[in-house]
Amino acid sequence: METLHAIGKDIPKKESWNKVTGAARYNTDFNEPGVLHAWLVTSLYGHALIKSIDKTLTLKFPGVLAVVTGDSMPRLIGPILEDRPPLAIDRVRYFGEPIAIVVADSLSKAKEAAGKVYVEYEPLPVVDSLKDALEKKYILHEDLPLYRRIKPDEIFPQPGTNIANQIKIRKGDMDRGWAESDVIIESTITLPQSLHAAMEPRNARAEIKPDGKVIINTSSQGPFDVKKELSYYFNLEESKITVNVPLVGGGFGGKTTPQLEILALLASQSVNGRPVKLIESREQDFTTSPGHLGLEAYIKLGANRDGMLKAIEITCQVDTGAYTDSGTKMTRAMAADCTGPYNIENVHCDAFCIYTNHTYVTAFRSFGRLSHTFAIERAMDKLAFSLGIDSLELRIKNAVNPGHFTPTNVKLNSSNLGNLPECLKRLKQMINWDEGIRIELANGKVRAKGLSGLWKTSSSPPNATGAAIITFNRDGTVNLNVGAVEIGMGIKTALAQILAEKLQMDINKINVVMEVNTETSPRHWKTVASMTGYMVGNAVLDAAEDVIKQLCKTASVVLRCPPEVLQVGGEKVFLKADPTIFVEQRAIACGYKYPDGSSTGGEVIGRGNFIMHHLLPMDPDTGRGKLGPAWAVGAQAVEVELDTKDYTYKILKAATVLDAGKVLNPKNAKGVTMGGMCMGLGYGCREASLFDSGGVRMNPQFRTYHLMRYGENPEYLVDFIETPQLDSPYGMRGIGEHGIIGMPAALANALSAAAQVNLDFTPLTPEAIWKAKRGVSL
Amino acid sequence: MIPFDFEYYKPTSAQEAVSLFHNLRSQEKNPMYYGGGTEIISFSRLYQLFPKAVIDVKGIPECNVLEFKNDKLVIGAAKTLSQVQESNLFPLLNQCGGRVADHTIRDKITLGGNICSRIPFREAILALLVSDCEVIIENKNGIRKVPLESIYTESMLLEPGDLLLQFTVEKNYTVMPFFSMKKTADGDVDYPQDRIGYPLLSGVFLNNKGHIRAAFSGLCPYPFRSLKLEAVLNDTTVSPDEKLNESVQCLPAPILNDMDSSAQYREFVFRNTLAGALDNFEGVEF
Amino acid sequence: MKFLDTGTIELLVNGEKRSALVRPSDLLLDVLRDQLGLTGAKPSCKNGDCGACTVLVDGWPVKSCLMLAVEAIGHEIITIEGLQNAPLQQAFVDEFAFQCGYCTSGFIINCHALARIHPKADEAVIREWLQSNLCRCTGYEEISKAIHSVLSTHKS
CATH class of the missing domain: 3.90.1170.50 (Aldehyde oxidase/xanthine dehydrogenase, a/b hammerhead)
Known part of the structure; x- marks a missing residue:
C-alpha cells in the first residue's frame, strides 16, 4: 500500500468555505x-x-x-x-x-x-502605576489575607501591601556568579498594559x-x-x-x-x-473584560570576558490591574522561564504580581513571556555592547542546550528543548546578519537590525487532560469529536491531519465536529498555551489506536486470520503481507454483515485520552519544579529603516526561526507565526492601554487603540527547524503563541541600534524615540 | 445600535429641508442635517448626540453636483469624499479629504459633513481654506453665497437651519502646484494615503504663482490658515531657520497636547514639515 | 420620504426584495443580521473603525454599522452571502487568508469591490482600500497574496 501523508501538508482549514461565505456561525450569529x-x-x-x-x-x-x-x-x-x-x-x-x-x-x-x-x-x-502600588498610595485589597486561595501552592499574597503574589527562583550561588563576572550590566524596562483585541x-x-x-x-x-x-x-x-x-x-488568551x-x-x-x-x-x-499585563523589570546580568553568562538577578513587577485572575499565574510562568533561553547557573529572581487601578488582566498570547523576553533581550544586547561581542554570537554562545538545567532545575534534553543554536544560525543567514547591524544610508536614514531569542513552556495544572472520540459513518468516513475550540489557529484541521495520517485515510473523509458541547464532547482542559496539538493530538492518536484495534478485530473474523497480521489504510483493512486480501473499512466500521445476512462486530467507537505527567508545582522558596512537559525555542529578528531627522521608521523585515519539532501544516504554521509576529510588532510600535491620572481609559476604541493595518506589516521571513519532541504527535511542538514573543524585543534592539540610544520601553513611537534621544523621561 | 429613536426625513429640495428643519426645531426635536451620517450614528451610539430628528440631505439635487461650471469647480455638500477623490477634479482636495478616516468610510462621509465635523481635524477644509473657496448656503431667507473664511474661524459659524449646499473654487486653484502631508502618532507615511488615525499634523502648501499659502490641522485645536504665518513663509529676507522660529510664534492657538502627542513633539514635527515644504518649493518656478 | 416611527421598509439585498420592520434609527448592520438573518457581516467595533461589517451599496464598500437601514432604501445591497464562488473567496481559501474568520466577510467584500472598481489597482490603491479593515489573526501577508492573485488575473 502506498503511504498517505496528511502530516506536513498545506491543508486548508476544514471550515474554510464556511468562513469565506459568511456561513460560519459565531456565538452572536444565532437569532x-x-x-x-x-x-x-x-x-x-x-x-x-x-x-x-x-x-x-x-x-x-x-x-x-x-x-x-x-x-x-x-x-x-x-x-x-x-x-x-x-x-x-x-x-x-x-x-x-x-x-x-x-x-x-x-x-x-x-x-x-x-x-x-x-x-x-x-x-x-x-493607584495609577506600579510605583503608586508599591509605595502603598492606597491599599486596594485590605482583605487580601482573608481571600480564599484556590491554588495554595502558587499564590503567596503579602497582607498590608498591594502585592498579590511573589514567586522566587533561587538557583546556584549568586556570590560565586558575580565573582566570576568580569562585566556586569544593569537594565530596567517598562511595558504598558495592552489589549487582546480579538x-x-x-x-x-x-x-x-x-x-x-x-x-x-x-x-x-x-x-x-x-x-x-x-x-x-x-x-x-x-x-x-x-x-x-x-x-x-x-481569543489570544482573552x-x-x-x-x-x-x-x-x-x-x-x-x-x-x-x-x-x-x-x-x-x-x-x-x-470591562480583562486585558494584557504591564511589566516593569530590573535585570542585573554578569558575564566573564569571553561572554559566558555567570549570574542574573531579576525583579519583575507585573501590573495585574485591579484583580489577579491569571496575573499571578503569568507572574509564576515568567519566573519559571526567567533566564530566557540562555544557560545561567546562578539565578536570583523575584517576580511580583501587583494590584493597581488598571484593568485586570488575564492570559495573553505567550503567557507573560512576551514581556519578560523584552527585559532579557534588551539586557543581552547591552551586555554584548559592553563586552564588544557580536550580539548574535553572544546568544549562540550562551544558548540553552541538552544537559543544561532550567531556572526551576528541569534537566533539558533535545526532546524537551529543541535546538536553539540551529535557530540562531538559520536566522543569521536569513537576515544577512553579517552585513552589519547598523548601516547609514543617504538622506539621514539608517538601516538596522535587532534580534531576540525566545523559549516558552506551558503552565497547565499537573493533571490537565485531553480526549478524543472517533465514530464512523456507514460509508466508512470518520467523525472526530474533541473538546478543543477552534479559535482560528486551525486546531481542528491539525487534529484531523493527525488522525488521517494515523488511519492512513484521505483527510477529506474525516469530519471534525466544529462546535464544542460539554455534554457530548470529551473534556479538554482548555484551548490555550499552544498545548492543544500536544494534549488532544496525543488523545487522537490514542483513539486511533483504539479504532485500529477494533477494525482489525472485526476484520480478523471476516478475513479469518489473527488481528496482528492486519493493517489499516486507504479505508481498508488488509493483510500486511498481501494487501490484495482486504475488507473495506465501510463494510466493518458499523458492524459486518455476512453474505447470509447475519452480522458481527458492531459499531466501532474509538476513545482516546491524555493526561499530563511528571509535572510538579514550584517550590515556594527556590522555584524548583516543572510547569510544562517541554519548551519550544526560537530566534527572531527585525530590520528597520529609521529616519534620524524625525525618528519615524519603517519595519522592513521581520524574521522568525522556530524549532517546531515537526511542522504539521507548513502554510498554516507560517500564517499563525506571522500573525503572532504582526501582533508583537503592533505591541512594540504602538499598542498600549492609556489611562489618565484618574484611571480612566483614554483609548477604548480601535480608532484610538491602533492595531497594525494592511500594508504596515513588514516582509516576513519564517522558517522552521525540526527537532522532534519524542512524546508528541509526530514530534510536533506547540508554537501557536511563539511568533509574538521576541518581536517587541527585536524591534527595540533594532531601533536602539539605529537611534544609538537605549530604548527600554514600548510603544516605540517616533515621539518616544525622539524623547529618548533628547534624554527626556517619558 | 443607537439606543434611542429619531425621526428620519429625506427631502428632495433645499427649501423643503430648511423648512423641515425650522419646523422640527420649533417642536424641540433637535433636528440635524444628515449627510453621510457617520458621526451622527457613532456619536449617538455613545450618547454624545441626541437628535430626535435627522434630515438626510442626499436627496437634494444641489447637494449632489460635482463639476466645473464656467471655470468654477462646484462641489455639492453631499458628495462623499470618495466621489470627490475618484473624480480627481481637485487633486489637493483629493489628498486632504483622502486622509480622513479610511477609504471605506470615505464612501460615506460627505464633504459638507467633514467640514462641519465635531471631531476637530476636518482635514478636507484645508484645501478649501487655501483656495478662496466660496460656500453656498440655503436658509429661510433664501440662498446666500459667502467666502469660506467669512464663516470659518475655529469651526463653521452657521445659523440654525443653515444648509450647506455647495462649495465653489476657481479653476486656477485646482491646478496650482502643491505639497501636502500627514503624520500620525504611529509614524511614517509610505504612501500618500497611508496611515489611519488622527493627525499629529496634517498640512497643505499651495504655490499660488510664487506665493505660498498654507493650512494645518492637528497642530492646534482646530484647522487653520494663518495669513501671518504665510507672510513669514513668503518673506524672502528671512533665513530658513528664522522662518521656522517665527512661524511657531504666529500660530493662532497653543499647540495641541493630547494622548497622541505632546505639544513639544508636535512643534518638532511642524518645524520639520515646514523645513521640508520650503525645500520642496525651492527651485519651483514662481 | 420620511419615517417617523417603527415601520416596514423594503430593501434590495443580494438581488432579493426583503422587507423588515425597523426603527428609523436602526443600523443597516443590525437589520441585516437580526431581521434578514444575514449574519455574514460582523459587528466588531460598531464605530466604523474595523470594517468587519462591510457590505456593498451600489457596488461600493460601506461599513454597515455606519448606515441607517432606511438610508439603504432604493439602493442595491450585496452582503457576503450574495457572493457565490467569487474569485476572491477561492483566493482567500487558497492563500489561507484568514484564521478565526471573523474579519473575513468584510475583507472579502472590500477586496471584491476593489477588484471590480479598480481591476488594475496599484499598490498604493490596494493599501488605501484595504487599510479600512482590521485583521487580528494574520499578519496580512496572505490577504495581500489573495488580492494580488485576483488583480493579476485582471492585469494579464
Whole structure:
C-alpha cells in the first residue's frame, strides 16, 4: 500500500468555505425569537466607593425586566485567588468594572435603560502605576489575607501591601556568579498594559431550563472551565450545566477565564431562567473584560570576558490591574522561564504580581513571556555592547542546550528543548546578519537590525487532560469529536491531519465536529498555551489506536486470520503481507454483515485520552519544579529603516526561526507565526492601554487603540527547524503563541541600534524615540 | 445600535429641508442635517448626540453636483469624499479629504459633513481654506453665497437651519502646484494615503504663482490658515531657520497636547514639515 | 420620504426584495443580521473603525454599522452571502487568508469591490482600500497574496 501523508501538508482549514461565505456561525450569529438582552452598567471611575445605585427610573423603563447588582452574588471569585466580585460591591477598582446588568426585551431598550441607572460614586485615590502600588498610595485589597486561595501552592499574597503574589527562583550561588563576572550590566524596562483585541467582542448567553439545567452559549477558549467554575460558584452539579461553544472569533488568551458567562447566568436567574444574551460593545470589551499585563523589570546580568553568562538577578513587577485572575499565574510562568533561553547557573529572581487601578488582566498570547523576553533581550544586547561581542554570537554562545538545567532545575534534553543554536544560525543567514547591524544610508536614514531569542513552556495544572472520540459513518468516513475550540489557529484541521495520517485515510473523509458541547464532547482542559496539538493530538492518536484495534478485530473474523497480521489504510483493512486480501473499512466500521445476512462486530467507537505527567508545582522558596512537559525555542529578528531627522521608521523585515519539532501544516504554521509576529510588532510600535491620572481609559476604541493595518506589516521571513519532541504527535511542538514573543524585543534592539540610544520601553513611537534621544523621561 | 429613536426625513429640495428643519426645531426635536451620517450614528451610539430628528440631505439635487461650471469647480455638500477623490477634479482636495478616516468610510462621509465635523481635524477644509473657496448656503431667507473664511474661524459659524449646499473654487486653484502631508502618532507615511488615525499634523502648501499659502490641522485645536504665518513663509529676507522660529510664534492657538502627542513633539514635527515644504518649493518656478 | 416611527421598509439585498420592520434609527448592520438573518457581516467595533461589517451599496464598500437601514432604501445591497464562488473567496481559501474568520466577510467584500472598481489597482490603491479593515489573526501577508492573485488575473 502506498503511504498517505496528511502530516506536513498545506491543508486548508476544514471550515474554510464556511468562513469565506459568511456561513460560519459565531456565538452572536444565532437569532432567536424571545431571547432577552442584557447591557452592562460599568464604572466611570478608576477607583471609587459606590455610595448608592438608584435603579428606579430603569425599572420603570418600558421593556425592562430586571436590574441585577452585586448583592445578587455577594462573593468573590477568581481562578487562583478569589479577589474579584462578579459585579462590584460597594467599591469599584477599575474603569469599566461591571456594576449592574440591565435585562430588557430588546437590546436597544436594555442599552437605553442602562443609561438611566444612577450610580453615586465617591472617588478614592487612584493607584495609577506600579510605583503608586508599591509605595502603598492606597491599599486596594485590605482583605487580601482573608481571600480564599484556590491554588495554595502558587499564590503567596503579602497582607498590608498591594502585592498579590511573589514567586522566587533561587538557583546556584549568586556570590560565586558575580565573582566570576568580569562585566556586569544593569537594565530596567517598562511595558504598558495592552489589549487582546480579538475581532469578535466577548459575549455569552445563559438560560436555565425548567428542569434546572443551565445552558451557556459562549465565545470561550475554555468551555470545560466555564462549566467547572459555574458549578462551583453557583453550587450546581456539573451535570446540570451545558456549555456550547461554536467557532470563536479570535481569543489570544482573552477568552480563557469565565467572566461574562457568570454575568449572563446572573441575568438569566433574575428573569426566571429565560434566555439572556450579553454582548459587549467594543468599548466594554476593551475596558470591562480583562486585558494584557504591564511589566516593569530590573535585570542585573554578569558575564566573564569571553561572554559566558555567570549570574542574573531579576525583579519583575507585573501590573495585574485591579484583580489577579491569571496575573499571578503569568507572574509564576515568567519566573519559571526567567533566564530566557540562555544557560545561567546562578539565578536570583523575584517576580511580583501587583494590584493597581488598571484593568485586570488575564492570559495573553505567550503567557507573560512576551514581556519578560523584552527585559532579557534588551539586557543581552547591552551586555554584548559592553563586552564588544557580536550580539548574535553572544546568544549562540550562551544558548540553552541538552544537559543544561532550567531556572526551576528541569534537566533539558533535545526532546524537551529543541535546538536553539540551529535557530540562531538559520536566522543569521536569513537576515544577512553579517552585513552589519547598523548601516547609514543617504538622506539621514539608517538601516538596522535587532534580534531576540525566545523559549516558552506551558503552565497547565499537573493533571490537565485531553480526549478524543472517533465514530464512523456507514460509508466508512470518520467523525472526530474533541473538546478543543477552534479559535482560528486551525486546531481542528491539525487534529484531523493527525488522525488521517494515523488511519492512513484521505483527510477529506474525516469530519471534525466544529462546535464544542460539554455534554457530548470529551473534556479538554482548555484551548490555550499552544498545548492543544500536544494534549488532544496525543488523545487522537490514542483513539486511533483504539479504532485500529477494533477494525482489525472485526476484520480478523471476516478475513479469518489473527488481528496482528492486519493493517489499516486507504479505508481498508488488509493483510500486511498481501494487501490484495482486504475488507473495506465501510463494510466493518458499523458492524459486518455476512453474505447470509447475519452480522458481527458492531459499531466501532474509538476513545482516546491524555493526561499530563511528571509535572510538579514550584517550590515556594527556590522555584524548583516543572510547569510544562517541554519548551519550544526560537530566534527572531527585525530590520528597520529609521529616519534620524524625525525618528519615524519603517519595519522592513521581520524574521522568525522556530524549532517546531515537526511542522504539521507548513502554510498554516507560517500564517499563525506571522500573525503572532504582526501582533508583537503592533505591541512594540504602538499598542498600549492609556489611562489618565484618574484611571480612566483614554483609548477604548480601535480608532484610538491602533492595531497594525494592511500594508504596515513588514516582509516576513519564517522558517522552521525540526527537532522532534519524542512524546508528541509526530514530534510536533506547540508554537501557536511563539511568533509574538521576541518581536517587541527585536524591534527595540533594532531601533536602539539605529537611534544609538537605549530604548527600554514600548510603544516605540517616533515621539518616544525622539524623547529618548533628547534624554527626556517619558 | 443607537439606543434611542429619531425621526428620519429625506427631502428632495433645499427649501423643503430648511423648512423641515425650522419646523422640527420649533417642536424641540433637535433636528440635524444628515449627510453621510457617520458621526451622527457613532456619536449617538455613545450618547454624545441626541437628535430626535435627522434630515438626510442626499436627496437634494444641489447637494449632489460635482463639476466645473464656467471655470468654477462646484462641489455639492453631499458628495462623499470618495466621489470627490475618484473624480480627481481637485487633486489637493483629493489628498486632504483622502486622509480622513479610511477609504471605506470615505464612501460615506460627505464633504459638507467633514467640514462641519465635531471631531476637530476636518482635514478636507484645508484645501478649501487655501483656495478662496466660496460656500453656498440655503436658509429661510433664501440662498446666500459667502467666502469660506467669512464663516470659518475655529469651526463653521452657521445659523440654525443653515444648509450647506455647495462649495465653489476657481479653476486656477485646482491646478496650482502643491505639497501636502500627514503624520500620525504611529509614524511614517509610505504612501500618500497611508496611515489611519488622527493627525499629529496634517498640512497643505499651495504655490499660488510664487506665493505660498498654507493650512494645518492637528497642530492646534482646530484647522487653520494663518495669513501671518504665510507672510513669514513668503518673506524672502528671512533665513530658513528664522522662518521656522517665527512661524511657531504666529500660530493662532497653543499647540495641541493630547494622548497622541505632546505639544513639544508636535512643534518638532511642524518645524520639520515646514523645513521640508520650503525645500520642496525651492527651485519651483514662481 | 420620511419615517417617523417603527415601520416596514423594503430593501434590495443580494438581488432579493426583503422587507423588515425597523426603527428609523436602526443600523443597516443590525437589520441585516437580526431581521434578514444575514449574519455574514460582523459587528466588531460598531464605530466604523474595523470594517468587519462591510457590505456593498451600489457596488461600493460601506461599513454597515455606519448606515441607517432606511438610508439603504432604493439602493442595491450585496452582503457576503450574495457572493457565490467569487474569485476572491477561492483566493482567500487558497492563500489561507484568514484564521478565526471573523474579519473575513468584510475583507472579502472590500477586496471584491476593489477588484471590480479598480481591476488594475496599484499598490498604493490596494493599501488605501484595504487599510479600512482590521485583521487580528494574520499578519496580512496572505490577504495581500489573495488580492494580488485576483488583480493579476485582471492585469494579464
